[in-house]
Amino acid sequence: MLKKILCYLLVLSTSMIEAQVIINELDSDNPSTDDKEFIELKSATPNFSLNGYVLVFFNGTGSLADKSYYTISLNGLTTDVNGLILIGNNLVSPVPERIFTNSTIQNGPDGVGLYLGSTSDFPANTTATTVNLIDALVHSNNNTQVPSLQALLGVSTQVNENANGSGTTQSIQRKSDGSWEVKAPTPGVNNDGSGFIYNGVTIMANTNHKNEGDSFTITFTTDSVVSSDLVFSFSLNNGGFTTADYTGNTSVIIPAGSNSFATTISLIDDALDEGDEVLKIKFGNLPSGYNRRNDNIEIRVVDNDFTTLPFGTPLNPTYGNVTSTAPAGYYDSLEGLSGTALKQALQNIIANPSVVRAHNYGDVTDILKVADQNPLNSNQVWLMYVETPRAKLDFQTTSSNVGSWNREHIYPQSRGGFANATDDIPDGINVWLPTNADDIATGHGDAHHIRAEDGPENTSRSNRDYGLTGYNGPTGNQGSWKGDVARAVFYMAVRYNALSVVNGDIPDTTVGQLGDLASLLTWNHTDPRDDFEMNRNNYIYTWQYNRNPFIDYPALADYIWGANAGQAWHASLSTQDNATIRLVIYPNPANERFTVFGINDEASLALFNTLGVKVFEQKFVGETTFEPNVASGIYMVKITQDNQSFTQKILIR
Known part of the structure; x- marks a missing residue:
């Protein structure tokens, strides 16, 4: 009897909870980079705790249809006086109580479910279910239907965010009768406009890059004048940027009858080379009745204490200032060999399973920050194709690559057969795996053919061959990178048995072959190895315990593929010394x-x-x-x- 009573109470309690909170609004598709995505929940009573709830997002189509792709724990969150709470991108206004990165919510057709449970209950690729489901929405920006996902989530309709032909300007909103409509987004307020209206506070500041020693003003403005003094604080701390890096008042007082307050921040010009940093203007707790119209405003602080290296950039190269750190006798086994025997002996050195170390794709980011460092500024990397430096801090961490740099595979991932083959979480120079010439997965994280590059230009190159009918860089480039990519391709074609370099421009879908050999042989001569390239060869050697021999001896390419093919190799014959x-x-x-x-x-x-x-x-x-x-x-x-x-x-x- 006791067991029956407990079961009854559990069912009753669950039913009451299920009625307490629903999905109220979803905006999954908005302009450009999807930087104003959000999902809004609404509880039946105000100030409702969401501990024990989780949002789960599901694919609607493709090989992972009906499987989860993202989860958000709602523990620690509480709805507001209107029973609302926002979860979304940082640029949503008012600012969501929990932030996720841009372009996280897929445009659809997909689905989202509100569950009782935790993120551990929904590991990646969990099949949609109605078990512990509180509410669900199947959505899209087109008319493609996904009846399977609808059935699994127990919903009978699918809502098209583009139902009005509005493109990316509207959201999906629940009406008072429980049905859905599509109209202009209403984040943070009831969909029908009723309820308490918060007095929003906005941060205003010039977000242009600042130098150490600069001063700038931050102004806080409310939507309407305040009836009593509004007092709160803000912070600028972010990672390595701390209170030791600035002076100024971080307490805000907007007096009664006013709607703004301004304060001046002075950046300290120290003598430390800390690298460029980003300060983040962030609200402290606001009193009841106020909310944040924006937050987490970032401003770059450029460090003027950088160091330089004793050699030139690829665009203004120097020669002979950096010498090879290859161990004595490293290439001795090549002497007197020709043809296939020469190529095999070269592979025996650079793919030696008892010596060479394999690192993952995450480690490559750390490697490039040193190997591709701008010789004129230690806080920057040199971007190969676009022939310009960029702050190391601007490494791409979101789906948008505009203004960022990322990792360019000279031998493309899809062409090499090693796409996403290693982990993107770095584990350091002292963690490595043995490798050999048949270990093609290692190519994914082989730094000898990966360079720092402008994000959009990396996308533009895609997986094309090099050469007259292939990729030749952005308009107006001076070709300072062409010899570098030639020697990287030659390295890959020897290092891995599955890869080769061939004449002509071949289909971009071809796996294991890359062209154009004739162009690359020419580039090897017209853009000779310089100090920048030798320096990166030396540094990568400290990680991978192998070198790119075509940097140490560029003429090797001619003896394997070019004009001297078939002739015996002797290091003393190498040109370009x-x-x-x-x-x-x-x-x-x-x-x-x-x-x-x-x-x-x-x-x-x-x-x-x-x-x-x-x-x-x-x-x-x-x-x-x-x-x-x-x-x-x-x-x-x-x-x-x-x-x-x-x-x-x-x-x-």
């Missing part, structure tokens, strides 16, 4: 003519354009001034003397 010829080319940039100083015996000078076409050639002895009569642009000067060569970029105006 810039350290062996000491000369100066000046001025650079040049106005029509330039001078070469430092050659005492007969030599020849050749000038190549960015396509690798020779446009000028002349023999000379001693200090000589050249007037090649070519169009303005970037050229490669190649000087050859006694089987040694020196190559340098020059800008002719």
